[in-house]
Amino acid sequence: MKTQTEPIVERSMPTFRIAKHGLFIFLCLLPALLLVTVFIYYPLLKGVIMAFQNYSLFDLTNIDFIGLGNFQTIFADAGFKQSLINSFYWVFCSLIPQLMIGFIVALLLRRKFRGRGIYQAFIFFPWAMSGFLIGLIWRWMLNGQGGVINDLLMKLKIIHSAIPFLADPTWAMVSVVVANVWYGITFFSIMILAALQSIPDELYEAAKIDGANYMQQLFKITIPYILPTLLVTTLLRVIWILNFPDLIYSLTNGGPAGSTHILSTYMIDKLINGQNYGQAAAVGVIMMIILLFFSVFYLLATKFNKAGDF
Amino acid sequence: MEKPINWQPLVKGIFLSLFLLFTVFPLYWIFITSLKPSNEMFTIPIHYWPKKITFDNYINIFKISNFGVYIFNSLIVSIIAGFFSLIIATLSGYVLARFEFKGKLQVMFAFFITQMIPLFIGLAPLYLLMSNLQLINRLPSLMIMYTVMMVPFCTVIMKGFFERIPSSLEEAAMMDGCSRISALFKVIIPVMLPGIAATFIFAFVQCWNELFLAIMFIDKEESKTIPVAMNSFITKFDIDWGSMSAATVISVIPTLLLFAFAQRYIVEGMTQGSVKG
Numbered sequence: 001m002k003t004q005t006e007p008i009v010e011r012s013m014p015t016f017r018i019a020k021h022g023l024f025i026f027l028c029l030l031p032a033l034l035l036v037t038v039f040i041y042y043p044l045l046k047g048v049i050m051a052f053q054n055y056s057l058f059d060l061t062n063i064d065f066i067g068l069g070n071f072q073t074i075f076a077d078a079g080f081k082q083s084l085i086n087s088f089y090w091v092f093c094s095l096i097p098q099l100m101i102g103f104i105v106a107l108l109l110r111r112k113f114r115g116r117g118i119y120q121a122f123i124f125f126p127w128a129m130s131g132f133l134i135g136l137i138w139r140w141m142l143n144g145q146g147g148v149i150n151d152l153l154m155k156l157k158i159i160h161s162a163i164p165f166l167a168d169p170t171w172a173m174v175s176v177v178v179a180n181v182w183y184g185i186t187f188f189s190i191m192i193l194a195a196l197q198s199i200p201d202e203l204y205e206a207a208k209i210d211g212a213n214y215m216q217q218l219f220k221i222t223i224p225y226i227l228p229t230l231l232v233t234t235l236l237r238v239i240w241i242l243n244f245p246d247l248i249y250s251l252t253n254g255g256p257a258g259s260t261h262i263l264s265t266y267m268i269d270k271l272i273n274g275q276n277y278g279q280a281a282a283v284g285v286i287m288m289i290i291l292l293f294f295s296v297f298y299l300l301a302t303k304f305n306k307a308g309d310f
Numbered sequence: 311m312e313k314p315i316n317w318q319p320l321v322k323g324i325f326l327s328l329f330l331l332f333t334v335f336p337l338y339w340i341f342i343t344s345l346k347p348s349n350e351m352f353t354i355p356i357h358y359w360p361k362k363i364t365f366d367n368y369i370n371i372f373k374i375s376n377f378g379v380y381i382f383n384s385l386i387v388s389i390i391a392g393f394f395s396l397i398i399a400t401l402s403g404y405v406l407a408r409f410e411f412k413g414k415l416q417v418m419f420a421f422f423i424t425q426m427i428p429l430f431i432g433l434a435p436l437y438l439l440m441s442n443l444q445l446i447n448r449l450p451s452l453m454i455m456y457t458v459m460m461v462p463f464c465t466v467i468m469k470g471f472f473e474r475i476p477s478s479l480e481e482a483a484m485m486d487g488c489s490r491i492s493a494l495f496k497v498i499i500p501v502m503l504p505g506i507a508a509t510f511i512f513a514f515v516q517c518w519n520e521l522f523l524a525i526m527f528i529d530k531e532e533s534k535t536i537p538v539a540m541n542s543f544i545t546k547f548d549i550d551w552g553s554m555s556a557a558t559v560i561s562v563i564p565t566l567l568l569f570a571f572a573q574r575y576i577v578e579g580m581t582q583g584s585v586k587g
Contacts, residue, residue, distance in 0.1 A: 024490065025405050029417060032402040032461050039458040040424050043432025043439060050434060105329060108322050119326065121570055123333045128569035130519030132537055133558055137340045140551055148339055151356045182336065185329075243428040246521055250544070264428060268522060277434035284431030291426065 051285045055278035070282035080283070083254075083261035086173065087290075090248075090262045091241050094180040099234060101181075102188025107222075109189070110196045120190075127186045131246025138179040139251050142166055166252060169259035176248050176260055183247065188233065195229035196222065235298050239291055263287050337562075344368070344555035351551055367556035374553065376531060380539040381560070387449055387535060388517035391456030392510050395464050398457070399509075403468025404494055408477060421462035429459070430522060437526055447530040455527075456517040464509050471505045472498070508575030511568045518565060536561045 054066045074080045105123070109116060126134065141149050142165040150162040165171045199222065207217050223230075245264035248254065254261035254269055261269065263283060270280040343351070344367050346360045371377050406414065436455070437446070445451035475498060483493035499506065521537040528538050540557050543549065 021409060022411075025409055025411055028401040028405040031398045032465060033417065033420070035398070035454075035458045035461055036420065036424060039436070039439075039455060040429065040432065041420075043435035044427065044429075046435035047431040047433075055434070101329070104325070108326055119330065121573060122330060124569060124573055125333060125337055125566065128515060128565040129562055130521065130537065132519070132521045132540070133562060134336075136540070136554065136558060137336045139549075140343065140555065141336060141339055143551075146352050146354055146356065148356055182332070186333070239426055245430075249521075250541075264430065267428075268430060268433075271430070271433055272525065280434060281431060284428060287428055288431065295426075 047281045048285055048288075050278055051281035053278050055281070056276050066278075070278045071286075074279055074282055074286075079258045079261065079266065082258060083263050083266040086260065087242060087262040087264075089173065090177060090180070091238055093177045094184060094241055095234070095238060097181045098184035098188050098237070099230075102185045103192055105185065105189040106192035106196055107218075109193055123186055123189070125186075126183050127190075129183075131183070131244060132250045134179060134183050135176075135247040135250030135252075138175065138182075138247075139166070142175050142251075167256055169256055172252050172256060172260045176251050179251055180241070180244075180247055184237070184241070187237070191229065191233045192226065195226040199225045235295070238294065238298075242287070242291065263290075340555050340558050343551060344559045346552070348552050367552040368560070371553045371556045371560070375539060375543075376534075377539070377557070377560070379532060380534050380536045383449060383533060384518055384535040384537075384561075387452045387456060388514045390453045391460060391517045392513040394453075394457045395460035395513050396468075396506065396510050398461050399464030399468045400494075400499070400506075402461070402465045403470075404472050404498075406465065407469045407472035421465055424462045433522065433526055436523075440527055446527055447533050449528075449533055451527045452517075452520075452524055452535065455523050456513075456520060459520070459523075460513040460516060464513055467505075467509050467512075471502050471509075475501060505575055508572040511572040515565045515568060518561075 051070055052065055052067060054062065054064050054069065109120065141147055144164075144166075147162075147165070149165070150159070153159045154162070163171055165175045203221050203225070204217060207221055212220065242262075243264055245262070245268050248260055248262060248265045249268065252260045254265050258266075264287065267280050267283040267287070270276055270283065342358070342360060345363045345365070346357070347362055347364045347366060350357055350360055350362070402417075406418065440446050440451045443451075445454070479501070480488075480490070480493040480497055483497040484490060488496065519537065520535075521541065524535050524538045525541055528534055534542070536557070540554070540561070543554055543557065
């Protein structure tokens with residue numbers, strides 16, 4: 001097993017002819033494709049159709065196409081607008097600190113030091129946890145007047161009186177974002193660290209001989225070198241964060257009064273509590289459209305065309 | 311590399327320490343909470359270390375709920391889904407790594423898309439599909455869905471592993487009269503075992519943690535997985551934080567241990583370009 005730092009030695013990829021191996025290829029791919037088609041693509045397609053139907057679990061006898069009716073209902077809902085705005089806030093405010101801190105941590109971990117392995121194992125922790133559990137833990141820490149975060153902030157003299165983190169809409173939104181930042185830094189630092197370790201040392205040696213200082217090295221070598229990784233990682237992360245309802249679900253469940261819903265939690269709320277599948281599906285379709293636009297825009301803006309390539 | 315300036319290691323040390331504290335504290339806190347007796351839960355000033363350590367919360371959680379059943383359900387679902395997704399992904403990953411064929415790009419794209427779009431768009435139709443299959447409130451519904459969920463990701467990881475193993479290896483075995491499939495399982499797989507173990511662990515943890523499909527499909531005591539059960543511990547107005555913290559610790563320990571073990575390989579898989587948090 002090679003580590004990422006070593007160059008991959010000579011990928012051997014013999015091109016066998018299809019005619020000879022067609023059946024084998026087909027049979028090997030069949031289970032995967034069959035499962036994905038039946039249990040992912042079929043429900044998705046059905047979900048898109050549902051978005052244009054009057055589909056409620058309470059009344060399955062009365063399902064008709066209602067055109068854009070679901071979309072009209074949703075657009076008229078203040079809760080939807082709120083969760084749309086929140087989604088952008090959620091993605092942007094979570095992503096930037098995750099990326100920045102993750103980048104700094106990766107830079108600091110680039111060179112070996114005693115205990116680096118253990119350190120990495122510890123900061124890896126959040127990643128093994130589900131968004132649901134993380135939401136719960138933060139809910140407990142932010143809990144009411146006697147939560148530990150209020151206590152710590154007061155001990156550090158940052159605040160004088162307890163902040164009602166989860167009862168105040170603005171603070172509640174800040175809370176979910178902070179919890180998400182906590183969760184996501186690890187991801188970035190690990191991805192970026194792997195990229196950093198693939199930079200050949202000779203580049204730095206050469207720069208040092210030329211008298212480049214740390215900042216020059218950072219902007220002339222490090223960042224350009226890992227830029228492709230940064231771009232792909234960020235793109236995928238944006239999509240992932242936008243689709244990530246678990247943490248908000250257990251931390252605030254969209255509350256207080258719907259003020260921390262993002263599109264995905266708003267949709268799940270409609271599914272679990274409202275049982276109005278048509279409207280929920282319509283929200284899903286809107287999310288897909290946003291994702292599509294974002295991906296196209298991003299790819300054009302960065303002129304980086306390898307994102308779709310594994 | 312950088313100019314040796316004295317304050318640099320210091321700043322670095324401080325930053326890394328603070329970051330470590332920030333990362334570890336929530337876990338420390340939930341763990342400490344789980345060891346507190348109920349009368350210490352809300353004391354002011356807050357106790358950062360319990361005056362009296364107790365395992366009551368842990369005992370209690372098994373008394374007030376069928377927590378043993380939930381653990382068993384989570385285990386069985388995650389193991390079975392992890393196992394099947396691995397087998398299926400081994401086959402598809404192998405073919406994608408070794409052969410060029412028409413439609414390969416489309417197949418890869420079909421897998422890739424599943425990682426990108428919010429799967430809960432299909433949640434309602436899935437529910438109907440599962441109820442047609444008579445699987446609502448039964449564990450096979452989750453076993454199937456988790457397998458499906460993990461197959462694309464595992465395929466990509468396995469493809470990466472296969473690409474790094476020279477094909478001369480199985481060709482030699484095939485010269486000796488092995489069929490391709492037995493060469494795959496007798497020669498290649500053993501070489502990849504650590505990577506495969508890590509992929510399994512990753513899949514296992516994802517299944518272990520999954521919440522929304524489980525909430526949708528399972529509402530019966532004997533079929534609940536840990537996340538579903540914990541979700542039902544959250545009542546509208548109150549959470550019993552003693553039991554909840556104990557449940558959190560119990561459910562997080564296996565994943566922490568497994569991840570610590572498989573960390574290196576998971577990172578490797580993740581950084582090959584296929585990403586799912």
